[in-house]
Amino acid sequence: MALEVEPAPVRPARQGQGPVWDDGAGELLWVDAAGWIRWAQVGPAGAVRDLAVRPVGEPVGAVALTTAPGWLLAAGSGFRRLSPDGEVGVLLDLDGPGRMCGGACDRAGRFLAGVTGLPETRGVGAVHRVDVDGVVSIALADLEEPAAIAWSPDDDVLYLADSGARTVTAYDYDPDLGTADRPRVLLDFPMDEPAIPSGLTVDGAGHLWVSLTGGGQVRRYSSAGRPEEVLRVPATQPTGCTFVGPALDVLVVTTAVEGLSDVDRAVQPDAGRLFTAHVPDVAGRGTFRYRGPLRGLTAA
Template sequence: MQHLRAQPCSPLPGRLTEGPVWDTRRQELLWVDIPDGLVHRAALTHGDAKPDLAVFSALRLDRPVGAVQPCASGALLAAAGTSVLRLREDRPVTEAVELAAPVLPEDGVPRRMNDAAVDPAGRLLAGTMAYDESPGAGALYRLDGDGLTTLLESVTISNGLGWSPDGTLLYYADSPTGRVDVFAYDIATGTLSDRRPFAVLDRGVPDGLTVDAEGRVWVAVWGGGEVLAFTPEGTPHARVAVPASHVTSCAFAGPDLDVLVITTATEGLPADRRLAEPDAGRLFVCRPGGRGLPSVPYADH
């Protein structure tokens, strides 16, 4: 198995940085800081031959933001609070328009949107979770031109989403299960079937994930201080050590999609671990030798 180590980037640490995505059209990285409602944008730089990130924009929403994705129209799509918002940045003040919101159970359990990703046909898949991580309180939804559809119920922490290179498999993590599952995915209809375990972690829990051009699945391990990569058959391929316990997500970035960008968090770290991990909450990079798949924008026109 390949062993790698990630290096910290320049942006200042966040509380719960998450959801990195490379906007191929704009050649920039997007990511969020969930509890602070921040959407960041940065350029990838290569000073001293080491990849780094130079932030040029930070947008603050009035609610926690679980994920952000580029749209075909040039706008941004944010899974924020308990809604999906379309953000227009070409106005004097950024305009947020609610596109959809799931009908949530009237059980008094506060919930929020968590991870989200766009499928090969331009649909958004977005999941929810309870703030207190109540078992089974979350769900996974699909948003397209026909509106919002529930794909999975009784999810605890809806997390990592990624598709195989041909789009026929969806990898998905409900974090407390300790494993990544794989579904057969119908690209024509956006429906799921044939759920089965793909990879079981021996420590920590799976958080965000990404899939490379060879079909390998790269999984951020919350509580494990690493990103683990698995072959399409589910066997270990690589381990990327990260000097931060709470690794939240990862994505391939850059013109050649050959830089793995990794997000981390300080949220939930006890004081002694925070002192021992001064770079916790930062973004990290490494070059693992593979290339990612281009992101697909949400089809909003």
């Protein structure tokens, strides 16, 4: 079954990614990896419109909702705090060169965020866990480009989209300890095909929705990895997806224009915009918040 998406009337981003739904505010947040945090308002019927944009001043990979005033960012070479007045503060820089990737919060309020190495240093990517006591440690290692993280409805399975390896891997997850083990590759995309898994969300029934950069699609899979539905996006670089709205029944897809040729940009005038789709009989899970301090993070 193929579903169609529609472009939302918001300004395009260079590298949109990591959409997050704030149900308390009725707002959508997402990242422009070039160095911006974006906000949009989502109406009762799913209509999306621009609200605000804040500069970060350095590349940014993910934004997390928090229980304290402000937001937690995976940006630059580590973690940053964005205050309500727009000030950006350094919380912790990680050792070694690399680029922050996607991230998400688990039900206990921990923030897990990916970091990838340089192009010549394959296999040195990792997922870092920010615990609620402010201690940062490595949760998963030996990755390439951990681009997106999501959990099963029972929070006992962590799903990781690794864009560099072109895989989506499932791990057993202990929500009490924040540990992941027993990895098994759920989806493996061939290297000779353009589709790269770059975004990921899980709906309330446990289905995975995977955005495929280069493939112009968001695909739904069963928890066993069986393909079920396809959303065709009129932009070749969908980068992330999540469910928004009061009923969590609108799928929002972020896209990117960065890296497209002039010819591609001409035939994809909506590249970089948000796209939305009402998906019948499907609802998302909502978003957890980081419950730790927005100051004084320390490395384990």
